Amino acid sequence: QLPGTAPKSAAYRNDRNHVFHSWSAQATLDPVVVTGAKGARFWDESGRTWLDFSSQLVNVNVGHQHPKLIAAIQAQAAKLCTVAPYHASEATSEAARLIAEVAPGDLNKVFFTNGGAEAIENALRMARHHTGRHKVLAAYRSYHGATSGANTLTGDPRRWGSEPGMPGVVHFWGPYLYRSAFHATTPAEECERALSHLADVLMMEGPHTVAAIVLETVVGGNGILVPPDGYLQGVRRLCDQHGIVMISDEVMTGFGRCGEWFAVNRWDVTPDLITFAKGVNCGYVPLGGVILSDRIAETFAHRAYPGGLTYSGHPLACAAAVACIHIYREERIFEHARHLGENVIGPALEALQQRHPSVGEVRGLGAFWAIELVRNRKTREPLVPYNASGPANAPMAELVSACKERGVWPFTHFNRMHVVPPLTMTDDEAREGLALIDEVLSLADRHVSG
Ligand code: PLP
8 A cells, every 4th residue: 555545544533623732734644543652653543653852842751651660650540630729739749859859059949831831821920929029031942832821932944933922021132152143152251142132131121120031941843942151041140130030940850851850950050930841740641840949939828829720739640740750760860861861872973974964063961962954054045934834945844844753752943953852762662763863864965955
């Protein structure tokens, strides 16, 4: 049978007839019906298998169908599936205790949500009530979620569809040396100029009107932008100077993606609030949350916090978080993530850069890497224009199809391919996928000129 001519299953037909998918023109979709997964691979109903270089949406840190995580969810389901958030439960309180234990500094209390966007919404609300101020600063080239406030903070085209959004949000440029908004040529210059730009934005906005600065510690979906040393410390200083709440969005970076519990650990910075989701339990059951510093938690000690969710602290999700944190520790998974970055993915991407003229830059850490594709290394013209779709995006669409045909499931965004596998991927699996990406990049090389 030719590909695409197999009779469609009921799952596929029901999906096309009744499931309304995220971020998509519904009529153009042709989803894969995933029927199973194990470790770093997943497969469809016809038996086609892919090596997961996307960790789905960068959430399956311990890999697919981890037996201990499944067992913990099954045990909790048999014991207590759900309770209202005003009760205490064993799973919820143990998850909060463990998260506080691994969080930096005095971040000791956890407000649980169902995912990342709700975590951002609640962090904003906490910051506003804590400071009595309204304005919030967020970076261009960022993603914070698709609910109203989180989407307004987002500094990429995903915001445009829901504008005007929430009032009081101001965007600034963060550090990104390869395409520096500040014409910087070294990391130190980029750091200093990005901080001076942020200080200027604060001056023009009136620092006394600003409740919070929200930042992805390492920018994820918008390009794996690792901040230069000193930048986050500088943001911390500006926040301290002006009584502004520092919110670190660690939805994608937290729980090992960058080889640490939280990416802020790498720079020894303690924010006032951390938002998390994804890796906290790898999305086996939806969960996110905000970790609060003692000072911010104290604001709500005798004043009611004006927010809540029916499923806040859901026992099934929290039991999965408890199991997941134990797995991270027992299986030394973050050490493996660092090893993958330092000894397998990083060196392999550097070799790809040597071989392929379409590779403008490779960057990342842990199991969190990007290949930035260009048409010209000198001008750094991107392989496809910013936010391209349709024919203008053809070179990237071609790469995606070629990866999938060869059995590797990629994560791409604009002119970048990200390498974001489960942290548990073996060296051999990573090398297998990277060799396939090597083949595929020859297609991108054909668009290079100059
Ligand atoms: N913040 C960051 C940094 C993210 O990467 C995402 C999702 O990718 C979110 C927030 C939103 O999380 P969710 O999709 O769980 O609402």
